[in-house]
Each structure stands twice: as structure tokens, then as C-alpha cells.
Amino acid sequence: MGGAMPSESAVETSPPVLKKEPRPVNLRDVAKRAKVSVATVSMVLNENPRISRATQMRVQQMIDRMGYRPNRLAQSLSSRYTRVLAVMLPALRHGFGDAYFGELISGVCDRAGKLGYKVMLEQAKPDFVKNREHIAIYERRYIDGILCLGCNDRHHFLADFSDRRYPLIVVDNYLEQWGLDYVVCNYRAGTEQVMNYLLQLGHRKIGFINAAPEVRTARDRLEVFQQRLRLAGVEPEPQWIDDGQFTEQGGAEAAQRILEASPDVTALFAGNDKMALGAMHYCTRRGIRIPGDISIIGFDDMQQAAFVNPSLTSVHLPLYEAGALACERLIERIRGKVDRVAEVLPTHLVVRESTAMAAQR
Amino acid sequence: MGGAMPSESAVETSPPVLKKEPRPVNLRDVAKRAKVSVATVSMVLNENPRISRATQMRVQQMIDRMGYRPNRLAQSLSSRYTRVLAVMLPALRHGFGDAYFGELISGVCDRAGKLGYKVMLEQAKPDFVKNREHIAIYERRYIDGILCLGCNDRHHFLADFSDRRYPLIVVDNYLEQWGLDYVVCNYRAGTEQVMNYLLQLGHRKIGFINAAPEVRTARDRLEVFQQRLRLAGVEPEPQWIDDGQFTEQGGAEAAQRILEASPDVTALFAGNDKMALGAMHYCTRRGIRIPGDISIIGFDDMQQAAFVNPSLTSVHLPLYEAGALACERLIERIRGKVDRVAEVLPTHLVVRESTAMAAQR
DNA sequence: CTGAAAGCGCTTACAG
DNA sequence: CTGAAAGCGCTTACAG
Numbered sequence: 001m002g003g004a005m006p007s008e009s010a011v012e013t014s015p016p017v018l019k020k021e022p023r024p025v026n027l028r029d030v031a032k033r034a035k036v037s038v039a040t041v042s043m044v045l046n047e048n049p050r051i052s053r054a055t056q057m058r059v060q061q062m063i064d065r066m067g068y069r070p071n072r073l074a075q076s077l078s079s080r081y082t083r084v085l086a087v088m089l090p091a092l093r094h095g096f097g098d099a100y101f102g103e104l105i106s107g108v109c110d111r112a113g114k115l116g117y118k119v120m121l122e123q124a125k126p127d128f129v130k131n132r133e134h135i136a137i138y139e140r141r142y143i144d145g146i147l148c149l150g151c152n153d154r155h156h157f158l159a160d161f162s163d164r165r166y167p168l169i170v171v172d173n174y175l176e177q178w179g180l181d182y183v184v185c186n187y188r189a190g191t192e193q194v195m196n197y198l199l200q201l202g203h204r205k206i207g208f209i210n211a212a213p214e215v216r217t218a219r220d221r222l223e224v225f226q227q228r229l230r231l232a233g234v235e236p237e238p239q240w241i242d243d244g245q246f247t248e249q250g251g252a253e254a255a256q257r258i259l260e261a262s263p264d265v266t267a268l269f270a271g272n273d274k275m276a277l278g279a280m281h282y283c284t285r286r287g288i289r290i291p292g293d294i295s296i297i298g299f300d301d302m303q304q305a306a307f308v309n310p311s312l313t314s315v316h317l318p319l320y321e322a323g324a325l326a327c328e329r330l331i332e333r334i335r336g337k338v339d340r341v342a343e344v345l346p347t348h349l350v351v352r353e354s355t356a357m358a359a360q361r
Numbered sequence: 362m363g364g365a366m367p368s369e370s371a372v373e374t375s376p377p378v379l380k381k382e383p384r385p386v387n388l389r390d391v392a393k394r395a396k397v398s399v400a401t402v403s404m405v406l407n408e409n410p411r412i413s414r415a416t417q418m419r420v421q422q423m424i425d426r427m428g429y430r431p432n433r434l435a436q437s438l439s440s441r442y443t444r445v446l447a448v449m450l451p452a453l454r455h456g457f458g459d460a461y462f463g464e465l466i467s468g469v470c471d472r473a474g475k476l477g478y479k480v481m482l483e484q485a486k487p488d489f490v491k492n493r494e495h496i497a498i499y500e501r502r503y504i505d506g507i508l509c510l511g512c513n514d515r516h517h518f519l520a521d522f523s524d525r526r527y528p529l530i531v532v533d534n535y536l537e538q539w540g541l542d543y544v545v546c547n548y549r550a551g552t553e554q555v556m557n558y559l560l561q562l563g564h565r566k567i568g569f570i571n572a573a574p575e576v577r578t579a580r581d582r583l584e585v586f587q588q589r590l591r592l593a594g595v596e597p598e599p600q601w602i603d604d605g606q607f608t609e610q611g612g613a614e615a616a617q618r619i620l621e622a623s624p625d626v627t628a629l630f631a632g633n634d635k636m637a638l639g640a641m642h643y644c645t646r647r648g649i650r651i652p653g654d655i656s657i658i659g660f661d662d663m664q665q666a667a668f669v670n671p672s673l674t675s676v677h678l679p680l681y682e683a684g685a686l687a688c689e690r691l692i693e694r695i696r697g698k699v700d701r702v703a704e705v706l707p708t709h710l711v712v713r714e715s716t717a718m719a720a721q722r
Numbered sequence: 723c724t725g726a727a728a729g730c731g732c733t734t735a736c737a738g
Numbered sequence: 739c740t741g742a743a744a745g746c747g748c749t750t751a752c753a754g
Contacts, residue, residue, distance in 0.1 A: 024500050026747055037725045042749060052723060073438040073502045074747035077730050082434070084481075096466040097664065102458030109457065109482055113489075118503060119482045120445075121470055128474075139385050141434045141731095142479060248668035277668055284670045303458065307609035307638055308669065309645045387731055398741045403733060413739060435731035438746050502747095 025066050034062040045070055076141060084118045085330060086143045088134070090150040091125040099302040100272070100319065104149050104171055107323025115331055122146075129157045138166045145330045147171050147323075148180075152214040167333040169341055171326045172319065173217050181333065181341035183326040187217040188224050190315040190347035194269055194297055195228035197313075197349055202358035203267040203295065204234050207258040209244040209251055209279060210271040221271055221299075240265060244275035251278025259288070266294060266358040273298035273305050273314055280308065280354065291356035301350050310353035318345045386429050395423040406431060437502060445479045446691060447504045449495070451511040452486040460663040461633070461680065465510050465532055468684025476692055483507075490518045499527045506691045508532050508684075509541075513575040528694040530702055532687045533680065534578050542694065542702035544687040548578040549585050551676040551708035555630055555658055556589035558674075558710055563719035564628040564656065565595050568619040570605040570612055570640060571632040582632055582660075601626060605636035612639025620649070627655060627719040634659035634666050634675055641669065641715065652717035662711050671714035679706050 031038045036059060043051050044059040051059075062068075076082045087108055089095045096102070105119075112119045120143060128134065134157055137143050145167035151158060153175060161168045162178040170182040198206055208225050212218045222241070229236045239261040242254035251270055255278065258265060268283075270276035276298030283290055290296055290310055298305060298314035305312040322345055332338040392399045397420060404412050405420040412420075423429075437443045448469055450456045457463070466480075473480045481504060489495065495518055498504050506528035512519060514536060522529045523539040531543040559567055569586050573579045583602070590597045600622040603615035612631055616639065619626060629644075631637035637659030641651055649655055651671055659666060659675035666673040683706055693699040 028747080038748080039725060039727095039750080040723090043724090046749080050723065055723080069497050069500045071438070071502050071747050073434050073443070074730090075749080077432075077434040077438055077732085078747080078749040079730090087482075093467075096457070096470065097460045097463030099458045099460070102463060105457040105482075106454075109484065113484070113486075121448075121466075121480045121482060123470065123474070125474075136430050139430050141432050248664070252668070277665075281668050281670050304609070304638075304665065307613070307642050309642050389731080399732080400734080400741060400743095401739090404740090407733080411739065416739080432731050435746090436733080438748085439731080439733040440746090 024071075025068050026071065027068075030059070030062055030066055030068050033066065034059045081334070082141055082144050083116060084120055084143045085112055085327065086120045086122045086137060086146045088122045088124055088146050088148045088151075090152075090155075091123055091128075092150070095123060095150075096121075099304065100300060101149055103302075103319035104323040107320040107325075108147055108171075108327045109323075111324035111327040112331075115328065117327075117331060124151070124155065124157070132160075135160060135166070144334045145169070147326050147330055151175070152212060153177070153216065154214045167330055169326045169330045169333070172317070172322050173215060174342075175216060181329070183322050183329060183341065183343040183345070184217065185317040185319070185322055185345050186347050187220045190299065190317065190349075191221045191224035192228065193347065193349040194299070194315060195225060197351070197355070198267050198269065198295065198297065199228070199232050201267075201295065201355065204232070204358070205262065205265045205267075206236075206240065207255070207262065207265045207268040208236075208241045208271075209254040209258070209268060209275045210241065211244050211246040211250065211275065213243075218271060225269065237262065244270060244278065246272055246274060248274050248278035248281065251275025252282040253278075255279035255282045259283075259286075259294075267355070268294060268296045270296070270298050273300045273302045273312060276312055276314070276354075277304070277308060280310075280312070290354050293359055295355040295358070297355055305350070306352065313352045313355040314350055316348050316350050318347070321345060385432075386427050387432065388429075391420070391423055391427055391429050394427065395420045442695070443502055443505050444477060445481055445504045446473055446688065447481045447483045447498060447507045449483045449485055449507050449509045449512075451513075451516075452484055452489075453511070456484060456511075457482075460665065461661055462510055464663075464680035465684040468681040468686075469508055469532075469688045470684075472685035472688040473692075476689065478688075478692060485512070485516065485518070493518075493521075496521060496527070505695045506530070508687050508691055512536070513573060514538070514577065515575045528691055530687045530691045530694070533678070533683050534576060535703075536577060542690070544683050544690060544702065544704040544706070545578065546678040546680070546683055546706050547708050548581045551660065551678065551710075552582045552585035553589065554708065554710040555660070555676060556586060558712070558716070559628050559630065559656065559658065560589070560593050562628075562656065562716065565593070565719070566623065566626045566628075567597075567601065568616070568623065568626045568629040569597075569602045569632075570615040570619070570629060570636045571602065572605050572607040572611065572636065573632075574604075579632060586630065598623065605631060605639065607633055607635060609635050609639035609642065612636025613643040614639075616640035616643040620644075620647075620655075628716070629655060629657045631657070631659050634661045634663045634673060637673055637675070637715075638665070638669060641671075641673070651715050654720055656716040656719070658716055666711070667713065674713045674716040675711055677709050677711050679708070682706060 027038045027041050031041045044056050109119050148170050159178050170180050172184050174182040174184050226236050242258050244250040244254040268279050280296050298312050301314040301316035305314045329341040388399045388402050392402045405417055470480050509531050520539050531541050533545050535543040535545050587597050603618050605611040605615035629640050641657050659673050662675040662677035666675045690702040
């Protein structure tokens with residue numbers, strides 16, 4: 001020790017290549033030092049009321065002192081739960097770069113963290129479904145439940161959940177054909193808010209850029225759009241309605257088709273803000289002033305909506321809250337505290353600069 | 362059986378409340394039916410070359426026939442790996458609703474899936490760090506490694522990884538003070554591309570909306586900005602440079618401050634597209650034409666950039682690729698196939714409508 | 723109220 | 739090339 005070759009500098013110069021990883025402290029170590037059985041330590045960990053307050057305190061102190069962290073693989077292997085949830089996204093290219101899903105996921109993650117759950121990401125790609133991974137992740141004990149985002153009627157694998165054997169909640173859509181649990185924003189009410197507002201501003205010839213007829217909420221939107229126009233004595237013409245594929249590009253193209261077929265349209269209602277942005281882009285390029293010549297209105301109210309030019313009137317969807325609530329209900333389902341989930345969250349219209357009284361032509 | 366009360370209809374009408382969950386098939390079941398030991402089945406599963414081709418085939422067939430799926434909790438408990446990675450995000454409110462992180466995460470998830478890994482989401486909130494969860498997730502065997510997004514010099518908990526005991530890769534930033542592995546886009550080269558382009562267009566008085574001086578790549582950008590101006594014989598004035606906090610709102614406010622202090626500025630360079638959008642919004646409101654009166658240029662090249670009005674010139678960052686590469690390298694580090702990761706990815710400038718020759722004033 | 727023991731479903735030396 | 743057995747680190751009846 002010391003002298004010619006001080007151990008400290010030796011450690012510094014020669015990399016400790018084969019340094020033995022110190023085994024992390026486990027349940028048995030704690031039990032031994034606390035002079036109780038492993039069962040007792042386990043019960044303290046799980047706050048089992050059968051343990052006396054005195055032992056509980058003493059063991060807890062030892063746990064803290066030794067910095068013990070239970071191995072959750074062992075915990076999950078022995079118990080019924082993994083305390084992990086999956087967020088399942090559709091197979092869109094670069095799917096996570098989307099503000100809509102981002103809001104939902106933020107809500108899910110925050111709530112999951114507060115309730116002691118971890119969140120895993122999955123994408124329902126063709127291979128994933130073909131390999132029955134949607135079932136395998138339960139059976140292989142990766143997760144206790146799934147939050148299904150962006151799903152639609154064509155996702156036939158969801159039928160595998162109609163036996164309610166594995167907890168799953170559809171988030172911001174509903175698919176009653178398979179009897180699945182859901183938490184959804186009120187798309188019908190949101191559309192009514194839009195239509196009431198536009199009609200009130202004097203608009204009668206209204207273009208509608210929708211998308212994804214395979215999504216139930218999108219169909220609801222279309223239904224209410226037509227219903228409300230008819231209620232106002234206006235028969236919606238087919239060429240007022242077009243598909244914008246939920247993208248900026250698609251929105252721009254749909255706007256073009258609608259306005260070329262029906263130049264007398266005075267307002268465009270888009271099924272999401274992205275398509276509304278695309279429509280705005282097209283109009284501005286063509287010298288059609290917003291809202292002077294045409295009103296444009298979106299759906300979702302993403303953060304961007306307030307910062308485009310002109311700022312975009314839109315229906316606010318409580319997506320963060322929907323994600324959080326779905327997460328909470330899913331955990332309740334996993335624990336058997338609830339057996340059906342069917343929640344509808346309110347929306348509201350945020351009026352900004354992109355809408356005005358119908359132009360007199 | 363049958364007769365007065367056919368068992369099938371009984372099953373159909375009375376809900377099978379206490380239907381015993383059929384225990385999923387396990388290794389032992391397969392071993393028994395295949396008439397081999399569990400060790401052999403395990404080795405077939407893990408493609409251990411010690412197993413003869415004949416047994417391998419026979420056992421594999423039984424595995425397929427019985428629909429056996431290994432319990433991965435047991436696998437991980439027995440082996441060294443969980444095959445789960447964490448993506449760690451900073452504690453931004455609604456952090457996932459961000460196109461920048463979304464692109465990185467998409468890259469990570471796609472590559473992880475291909476390599477047989479799952480991805481878990483974490484946010485480095487104050488409590489998370491205080492409870493030393495960033496270490497606990499390794500010790501408790503949730504994950505094998507972390508991909509750290511959006512981190513900066515103030516994230517002192519990253520110092521806990523300088524001993525390289527737990528695999529972690531910093532994505533799209535680098536923090537050399539802690540000797541961490543990283544995969545980063547070339548921010549210096551990207552800034553050079555911007556400056557070369559603007560100078561070439563005749564711009565000399567250039568405003569710079571940056572943010573986050575605690576982020577090394579952001580400082581790099583500032584350095585190159587100043588360097589290049591000086592190289593062109595222009596001394597950058599302090600009031601040309603402002604902080605936009607990486608948000609639309611912040612970008613709009615920074616643009617206002619810069620242009621009020623220096624109305625003769627002919628171009629604004631923003632450190633991300635969001636701030637550029639905010640700046641555009643401000644200018645348009647004030648009647649400053651883009652690019653007629655002022656050129657605006659962003660950084661990131663998010664999808665939006667092509668669809669705002671005018672469309673935004675921006676530096677394209679290969680974020681998807683950065684995420685994917687970081688993921689792959691992390692897995693290599695976990696498996697000890699590489700011991701240092703320091704990758705730099707190229708950027709390029711995408712010229713759109715928001716930039717033009719410097720206005721003559 | 724607490725402990726000894728079985729069990730969760732795998733992997734991995736160690737024999738043969 | 740294959741098997742018997744120990745072990746991973748917990749939880750949970752079952753005794754006492």
C-alpha cells in the first residue's frame with residue numbers, strides 16, 4: 001500500500017476492465033440485515049397491513065439505508081402485473097412527429113407516471129399485426145394494457161379484443177362494432193359549434209375538407225355538417241365535400257378542387273388544422289384573401305393554430321385530458337375496478353382571425 | 362351432456378365470469394410434448410449452435426404448433442438483458458407534441474423494432490431526477506440503455522453516466538464535459554450553409570434569433586454566426602442577437618425586439634423553424650413583407666416549413682436518421698460491440714420562398 | 723404478526 | 739449433443 005505504487009494512481013491509469021460489477025442489493029440482503037424473513041420485507045414493500053407498525057418502520061429504514069430497489073422483473077414474474085402500458089400508434093410514416101398524437105401521448109405519460117406506470121411505444125405495422133404481436137405483448141408479459149390511438153374500422157385486429165380478455169382502450173375514437181372501451185372527444189358537438197358559428201356569420205355555401213371515412217368520428221363530423229346545413233335550409237352539394245387525407249398537401253389540393261368546382265363557396269371547414277393550413281396556403285397563393293374572401297376553420301386547435309397567418313379559428317379538442325383520462329381508466333380496468341369505459345369529453349370553438357362574416361358577392 | 366341444457370347455449374347466455382384463464386403454454390409444456398429437456402427448448406429458442414439440426418427442427422415445430430411465446434420477464438430475469446430501451450425527454454410541458462422530438466423518436470422506434478427492442482418513454486422531471494430514477498430504471502431492470510433527447514449542460518444528473526457503467530447516448534447534442542456518447546447533426550456546418558447563402562444574397566445586417574445557451578449545439582450556431590459575419594467584414598451588433606426560447610411566441614417577440622432596435626436588418630435567422638414561424642407572423646402583422654422587405658430562414662426543416670406562407674427556407678436536419686443511428690449504436694454499446702459513440706450527421710439547406718436578395722434601402 | 727417453502731418461467735454452467 | 743439442477747429475485751398461500 002502507498003509507497004512506490006500508490007493504489008489510487010494505479011486505478012486511474014489502468015482502466016478497470018474486469019471490475020466486478022457489484023451485485024445490487026436484493027430482498028434477501030435486506031432481510032438478513034433487518035433480521036426478518038424475505039416475506040416480511042416483501043410485505044413491507046407492498047404495504048401489506050398484516051405487518052406491525054414497528055417492524056414496518058424498522059424494515060423500511062433498512063431498505064432506505066441500503067438503497068434497496070426491488071427488481072421489477074422478479075416482482076412482475078411473481079405477481080400478476082407488469083405496471084407497463086403500451087401506447088399503440090397506427091403505421092404512419094414518422095408517426096410520432098405529429099402534434100395530434102403528441103398531445104394524447106403527453107396526457108398518457110404524465111398520468112401514467114403519477115400512477116406508477118411505465119409507458120411503452122408500439123406501432124401497428126402490418127408485420128406487427130400479422131405476427132399477432134398485439135396479443136403477444138400481453139402473453140409475453142410486456143404490458144398490462146393498451147391505449148390505442150388513431151385506430152379505425154379497418155384495423156380488424158381490434159376484433160381480437162372484443163372478448164375483453166386483455167384490457168384495451170380506444171383513445172379519441174370509438175368502434176362500437178367490437179364493443180371496445182373508449183375515451184373520445186365530442187366530435188359531433190364540435191362540428192355543431194363550427195356550423196352554428198359559420199351559419200351565424202351568414203355562410204351558406206360551405207366547403208368541407210374531411211378525411212378518413214373509416215374513422216367513426218370523421219363520419220360523425222360529416223353527418224353533422226350535412227344535417228346542420230339542411231336544418232338551415234341549405235342542400236349540401238357533393239362537390240363542396242372533399243378528402244384532404246389529414247395532411248397539409250391534401251388540404252391544399254382539396255381546397256383547390258372545391259373552389260374550382262364551386263367558386264361561390266364562402267367558407268372552408270377542415271377536419272383538422274393541418275388540412276386547414278394547407279387550404280390557407282392554397283388560398284393565399286391564389287390571391288384569395290382570408291377571411292376577406294373566404295373563411296377557413298380548423299379542427300383540433302393545435303399549438304400552431306394561434307401562430308399561423310392569419311391565426312386559425314378551430315375547434316379545441318381536449319386531447320391531453322383525453323390521453324390522461326384514458327390512461328387512468330385503463331389502469332382501473334386492469335385492476336378490475338371498472339368494467340366498461342365509455343367517456344365523452346367536451347370541445348369548444350376558439351375564434352381567431354381566419355373567419356369573418358360571409359363576403360357579399 | 363346435451364339434452365335439456367346444451368352446454369353451448371349455457372356458455373353463450375351466462376357470462377363466463379369466473380372462466381379460468383387458461384395458463385399460457387410454457388417451456389416445460391413444450392419440452393414435455395417434444396420429449397426433450399427444458400434446456401434444449403431454451404437453446405433452440407436462443408439459436409444455440411450446440412443443438413443438432415434434427416432436434417432444432419423438431420422442437421421448433423412443436424413450438425410453432427403449440428403457439429409457444431416465451432415469457433420475457435423470465436427470460437430477462439435469467440439473462441443479462443431486458444431488450445428495452447428508454448427514450449428520455451426533457452421536462453417540457455406537453456413535450457411529445459413537438460415535431461422535433463417526434464422525428465427523433467420515430468427514428469428510434471423504427472430501428473428498435475427492427476432490432477427486436479421495445480421502447481419505453483421517460484421524462485426527466487425534477488422528481489424523476491431527485492429520486493434517482495434515471496439510475497433506478499437500470500437497477501430495477503426496466504431497461505438496458507437510455508437515449509437522451511433534448512438534454513443540455515444544466516442536466517447535471519447526466520454526470521452520473523460519466524463512469525460509463527450504464528449505456529446512454531445523447532441524441533442530437535453533445536456534452537463533452539461528461540464524456541458521454543453522442544449522435545449529433547452538424548450544427549456548425551448547417552449554420553455555415555445559412556450564412557454563406559445569406560451573405561451571397563447580399564445580406565450584411567442579419568438578425569439571429571437563437572435560444573438555449575445551455576445547449577452546446579445552440580452555442581455552436583452562435584459562434585459560427587458571428588465568425589462568418591466577421592469573415593465577411595461585418596461586426597455583428599449585440600442587438601441583432603436575441604433569445605426566442607424555441608417557441609413561436611418567443612420567436613415573434615425576439616423578431617420585434619431585433620427589428621425595433623435595428624430596423625435596417627434585412628434578414629432574420631432563427632435557430633429553429635418554430636421561432637422562424639413566430640418571426641414571420643410578427644413581420645406579416647407589421648406589414649413587413651417576406652421576402653420583399655426581409656428574408657427569414659429557419660433551422661430543422663420540419664414538415665410544416667413547406668406549407669406555411671411563404672414557405673420557409675430552412676436547414677434540414679436528418680433527425681429521423683439521427684434517432685435510428687443512435688438507437689443502433691446504443692444497442693451495440695449494450696452488447697459491448699462498441700465502446701465509444703461519437704457520430705456527426707450532415708445537414709443541408711432547403712431554399713424556399715422566405716428568402717431573397719437583400720432589399721436595397 | 724412472522725417465517726419457511728413453493729413457485730413464477732426462464733438461462734446457464736456443469737456433467738455425461 | 740443433451741439433461742438434471744441451480745439460480746435469477748421476487749410474491750403468496752400455508753403454517754404456526
